[in-house]
Structure formats: structure tokens, C-alpha cells
Amino acid sequence: MTETRVPIPTLERLAIYLRVLLDAHEAGIQTLSSQEVEQHSGINAAQFRKDLSYFGEFGKPGVGYSVAGLIQCIERILRLDAEQPILLVGAGNIGAALVGYPNFQAHRLRIAAVFDNNFVKIGRPFGDLVIEDIARIREINATIGARLGIIAVPASAAQEVADLLVEAGVTGILNFAPTILRVPPYVHVRNVSFLQELAVLSYQAVEESLCMNGQASRGGEDAV
Amino acid sequence: MTETRVPIPTLERLAIYLRVLLDAHEAGIQTLSSQEVEQHSGINAAQFRKDLSYFGEFGKPGVGYSVAGLIQCIERILRLDAEQPILLVGAGNIGAALVGYPNFQAHRLRIAAVFDNNFVKIGRPFGDLVIEDIARIREINATIGARLGIIAVPASAAQEVADLLVEAGVTGILNFAPTILRVPPYVHVRNVSFLQELAVLSYQAVEESLCMNGQASRGGEDAV
DNA sequence: ACGATTTTGTGAATGATTTCACAAGGTTCG
DNA sequence: CGAACCTTGTGAAATCATTCACAAAATCGT
Structure with a gap:
């Protein structure tokens, strides 16, 4: 096990193994x-072993894991061995789904505070929490x-919220808004886009590649 | 442009370009x-051009696109040029967030029906729709x-719902339940896992690889 | 009309990830 | 104990994806 940077796909799979x-x-x-593990996860057995090899040796030859x-090792790797507080910004539909999501608990992820900028919402209960002013x-x-931190606000407000989160000390952002966020290099962003996922499925669900070759301008006005 | 299979990362980016x-x-x-496009999407210009090259030639040298x-070309590729109906199963928090999601419209994705198995919910309004019995x-x-189809039910019911969706003629499934779905080979599945995303961020947000080397058994009982 | 400039589309080079294949370690049982 | 049997961890090979770099095509200014 040499000291290489861990591939992101490996990290993603770690969460699957944990489940x-x-x-x-x-x-x-x-x-x-x-x-x-392959049987239950659909992920190749060699892949599983190599993924773990980035972090150490956890199995016994002839026996298994x-x-x-x-579980303890992966939790420690993913920093899920102690409770991990999360800031949620946006007390809308997606925010409500997240605070009501039952599976967080098993992974020691806890939404510790909810923020919004709508003064009508501020102070209202939201799940077990009370909606706080984003200014605070x-x-x-x-x-x-x-x-x-989790961004669950409209795209138009997402960058502003990202800036506030970073200023508040957040270094990992889960972004539900359909925008590219600009953040300092030490901050990590992961985007969740329902539209993107559905668009890919929409393509795949009809496998006829009727692959229209043609020039740029069609329908709309010409370029320049 | 040779007749290769389109890489999935390319499809994912297509949705970003469209936005x-x-x-x-x-x-x-x-x-x-x-x-x-690189400026606005964060995706390398050469990558953009190569992605498009899987489908044809859409630009004019010296001018651009x-x-x-x-827009029309990418919409056609992704089958978003005509309205695309979607079946949603699960009238819970996530389902509510999806039917209330404002950005679907712009992509001509429309949730055409909502299903649940809870007889208390069946018949109730849900967004613009009425919750239908999953049996129907x-x-x-x-x-x-x-x-x-979209699966937004607890993990315990997800496989059963997947089977019903396939039987109903669905060939693309967006799965929010934390389970591996078993489906026929012609059906495409994409998983959305908040837990997975947060787990990756949790790792990345603390970059100290304190990489505990050690043998398998720790804490719990020994293997076998 | 033509050279200077821009930008595309794409083979080739690079880089990353997955899979293979096997030595080495551990277990079981006669 | 030792032979038969598993299963791990990991270099090496194969596959897949991104980036480079440049010829060809289009435009603009004069």
C-alpha cells in the first residue's frame, strides 16, 4: 500500500460497502x-479489495473481513465514527425532505441547524429544529x-449561500442548486442534480442513437 | 466521429451544457x-467539443455554436424535445420535494402520476396530482x-416497486432508496444517495489521512 | 482577394480506473 | 504435521476518460 491519493470513486464505494x-x-x-460483498453490492470483489488497500489491510486471508x-474502520475513514453536524440552508421542500430523512442517523450525520432568509419562515419549527436567520x-x-453544509435554495441564491457557508467555516458543501459554485480551493463541493440524472436516463431509456448529423444552425437563428 | 458507445460521463455533462x-x-x-462554455460550466473546452463529437458536428469554426x-440538438439527443412523462412512486418527503421542484418544467420533464401503497394517502391531492394506488x-x-420512473420509498419496499415499474413498461429508474436494485439488463438505474454524497464530503472535509493500518479484528469479535 | 485571426473537430498522448492473475498467508481436517 | 483449500493484497495489464495539439474551416479587415 503506497501513499497515493485516494480516487474519488473509491470514496463513493466506501459508503456503499458501509451500507x-x-x-x-x-x-x-x-x-x-x-x-x-460483491454479491450484495454489485461491485467487483477485486475492486472492493483494492479500494480498502488504499487505507490499510483489514481482512484475513482464508477468512474474509x-x-x-x-464497519468501524470504514466509519473512521469517512469520519463517521463521531457525530458529524451539518448546516442546512434552505427551508423549502428539499430541506424538509432532508431533515425528515430517516437514514442519516445510522451514519451519525445530524442536521444541526436550518437557515433561511425568508423572515416569514425564521423562527418557525422545522423538524426538530427552529429555522434560523441566514444572517446569523x-x-x-x-x-x-x-x-x-447543504445548499437547498434556488439557483439564484446558491453562490451567495456558498460564500456564507465558507465564511462560517464549512469545508464540504452538498449543493442541490443547479449552478456551478465558485469556492476556495480547500473547499469541496458535490452537486446533486435530479435534472441531470433524469436527463441521462431519458437518453438511456431509448437506446436508438438516431444521431442527427448536421450543421450548427437549425430552427433558431444562425450563428452571428 | 466513429461509431462508439457514448461514455456516461459525456451524457452527464450534456445536461450541464444544456443548462x-x-x-x-x-x-x-x-x-x-x-x-x-468552459468559463460558465467549469468543463474543459476540449472536453466539450469531444463530447459533442459523439453525436455530430454542431459548431462553426471561427464562430462557435x-x-x-x-439547445435543440442536445434536447433531441437527450429526448427532452418532447414532453417526457415520469411515474413517481412514494408520496413522502422526497416525493413532495420532487413534485414541487420548479426546474423540471424547463426540461420538459413532467411527473405524470404519483403512487403510494398507504391507503390513507391514496386519493389525496399531491401537488397538482392525486395519489394513486400502486396496485394500479x-x-x-x-x-x-x-x-x-422515480423510486422514493423506503429501502425495504424499493425492490418490489422496481419490479412493478418494470412491469409497467419503465426502462429508466431514478432510485432514491439506499439499495441495489435488481432489474432486467435493458433497464437503466441511477442511484441518488444523500448519505453517499455526505460521506464523501465528510472524508474530504478533513484531509488528514490518519490511515490506520492494522489487522482485521478490532473492537468487535474476531473473524470466525 | 488575401493574410491575420478565430475556433472547430479529432487523432494521438496522457492520465486514471478497473480488472486480472497470482504469490503469500491463513484455515481445516485427516 | 502436512496437504488441500480459501481468501487476501497487489503488481501488471487492460480498459476507459481526459487533455493536448494541430490541420481544416470560417470570418474579418483592408
């Missing part, structure tokens, strides 16, 4: 081989110390 | 060069003819 392991643990299974042990985000996160 | 183009169109811009023209999904899609 499989938690399910297995729930079911009382004590040990799992990479082969069995201790479910409980590997920095002040409030001085107490919470969250490093993760 | 940039729609924004530019809104702003009254008539022409865009690949360089300018007709915004209106390219096949019958109802015989009229709608949707090829896309």
Missing part, C-alpha cells in the same frame, strides 16, 4: 468475504463547529 | 464558443406510456 456491512451486521453475520471490525449562520456555527 | 446554454439563451446570447441551435400502476401507465 452492505451494516445490513449484514443487522442480520447477525459476523464475517464477509470480498466475494460475498470481520463485519463489525470493518457564522455566529451559530461558532458554537456548532460544523464542517459540512 | 449553460439555456441560461445564455435567457440572457439573449446568440453564439458561444467552447472556450466560453449557435445557442438556440445547440400498470393500468395507469398503459395510458400515460411513461418510460421513466
Whole structure:
């Protein structure tokens, strides 16, 4: 195991393995081989082993992986071994879905505060929380110390919110708004776009590549 | 442009380009060069050109791309040139966020029906729609003819719902439940996992690779 | 009309990720 | 104990994706 940078696809799969392991643990299974993980995750056994090899050696040849042990290791890798507070900005439909999402708890992810800029909403209850004024985000996160933030506001406000989150000390942003966010290089952004996912499916669901060759201008006005 | 299979990353980016183009169109811009698209999308200009090259030639050397023209082309590629009906299963928080999502319209994606298995919910209004009994999904899609479906139910019910969607004629599934779905090979699935995204961010947001090397068994019981 | 300038489309080069294949370590059972 | 059997961890090979770099095409100014 040499000291290389961990590929992002590996990190993404780590979360999948964790889910499989938690399910297995729930079911009382004590040990799992990479082969069995493949069965449950759909991810190639060699891939699983190589993914883990970026972080150390966790299995026993001839036996497999201790479910409980590997859960702990992956949780530690992903910093999910201690409760991870999250700032949510945007008390709309998506925000409501997130605070009501039951699966966060199992991963020790906790939405610690909700913010909005709509003064009608501020002060109202939202799940277990009360909606706070976005203007107070920095002040409030001085107490919470969250490093993760979620942007669930319209695209037009997303950049402004991103700036505020960064200023409040957040270094990882989950962005639901359909915009490219500009952030300092040490801040990580992941975008979730329902539209993008559906667009890809829309293409794939009709596999006829009727691949229209042609020049640029059609329908609309010509270029220049 | 040789007859290769289109890479999935290319399809994902197509949706991003479309958004940039729609924004530019809104702003009254008539022409865009690949360089300018890079500025607005963060995606390398050469990447943009190569992505398009899988489908044909859409630009004019020395000029760039007709915004209106390219919008039409990408919409046609992604099958977003005609209204695309979608079946939503699960009238919970995530379902509510989706039916209330304002950006679908601009992409001619329309949630055409909502289903649930909870008899308390069936018949109630949900956005502009009325919640239908999941048992009637096949019958109802015989009229709608949707090829896309969204699963927004708990993980425990997701596989069952996937089977029903496939039976109803859906060939593309957007899955919000944290499970691996088993579907026939001609059906495409895309998973959206908030947990996965946050887990990756959680890792990235603290870049100290304190990389614990060690043997498998720790904390819990030994393997076997 | 023509040289200077711009920008496309695309083979080739590079880089990243996945898969293979196998030595080495561990287990089981006679 | 030792032979048969698993399963891991990992270099090497194969596959896949991105970026480079440049010929060809279009425009503009004179």
C-alpha cells in the first residue's frame, strides 16, 4: 500500500460497502468475504479489495473481513465514527425532505441547524429544529463547529449561500442548486442534480442513437 | 466521429451544457464558443467539443455554436424535445420535494402520476396530482406510456416497486432508496444517495489521512 | 482577394480506473 | 504435521476518460 491519493470513486464505494456491512451486521453475520460483498453490492470483489488497500489491510486471508471490525474502520475513514453536524440552508421542500430523512442517523450525520432568509419562515419549527436567520449562520456555527453544509435554495441564491457557508467555516458543501459554485480551493463541493440524472436516463431509456448529423444552425437563428 | 458507445460521463455533462446554454439563451446570447462554455460550466473546452463529437458536428469554426441551435440538438439527443412523462412512486418527503421542484418544467420533464401503497394517502391531492394506488400502476401507465420512473420509498419496499415499474413498461429508474436494485439488463438505474454524497464530503472535509493500518479484528469479535 | 485571426473537430498522448492473475498467508481436517 | 483449500493484497495489464495539439474551416479587415 503506497501513499497515493485516494480516487474519488473509491470514496463513493466506501459508503456503499458501509451500507452492505451494516445490513449484514443487522442480520447477525459476523464475517464477509470480498466475494460475498460483491454479491450484495454489485461491485467487483477485486475492486472492493483494492479500494480498502488504499487505507490499510483489514481482512484475513482464508477468512474474509470481520463485519463489525470493518464497519468501524470504514466509519473512521469517512469520519463517521463521531457525530458529524451539518448546516442546512434552505427551508423549502428539499430541506424538509432532508431533515425528515430517516437514514442519516445510522451514519451519525445530524442536521444541526436550518437557515433561511425568508423572515416569514425564521423562527418557525422545522423538524426538530427552529429555522434560523441566514444572517446569523457564522455566529451559530461558532458554537456548532460544523464542517459540512447543504445548499437547498434556488439557483439564484446558491453562490451567495456558498460564500456564507465558507465564511462560517464549512469545508464540504452538498449543493442541490443547479449552478456551478465558485469556492476556495480547500473547499469541496458535490452537486446533486435530479435534472441531470433524469436527463441521462431519458437518453438511456431509448437506446436508438438516431444521431442527427448536421450543421450548427437549425430552427433558431444562425450563428452571428 | 466513429461509431462508439457514448461514455456516461459525456451524457452527464450534456445536461450541464444544456443548462449553460439555456441560461445564455435567457440572457439573449446568440453564439458561444467552447472556450466560453468552459468559463460558465467549469468543463474543459476540449472536453466539450469531444463530447459533442459523439453525436455530430454542431459548431462553426471561427464562430462557435449557435445557442438556440445547440439547445435543440442536445434536447433531441437527450429526448427532452418532447414532453417526457415520469411515474413517481412514494408520496413522502422526497416525493413532495420532487413534485414541487420548479426546474423540471424547463426540461420538459413532467411527473405524470404519483403512487403510494398507504391507503390513507391514496386519493389525496399531491401537488397538482392525486395519489394513486400502486396496485394500479400498470393500468395507469398503459395510458400515460411513461418510460421513466422515480423510486422514493423506503429501502425495504424499493425492490418490489422496481419490479412493478418494470412491469409497467419503465426502462429508466431514478432510485432514491439506499439499495441495489435488481432489474432486467435493458433497464437503466441511477442511484441518488444523500448519505453517499455526505460521506464523501465528510472524508474530504478533513484531509488528514490518519490511515490506520492494522489487522482485521478490532473492537468487535474476531473473524470466525 | 488575401493574410491575420478565430475556433472547430479529432487523432494521438496522457492520465486514471478497473480488472486480472497470482504469490503469500491463513484455515481445516485427516 | 502436512496437504488441500480459501481468501487476501497487489503488481501488471487492460480498459476507459481526459487533455493536448494541430490541420481544416470560417470570418474579418483592408
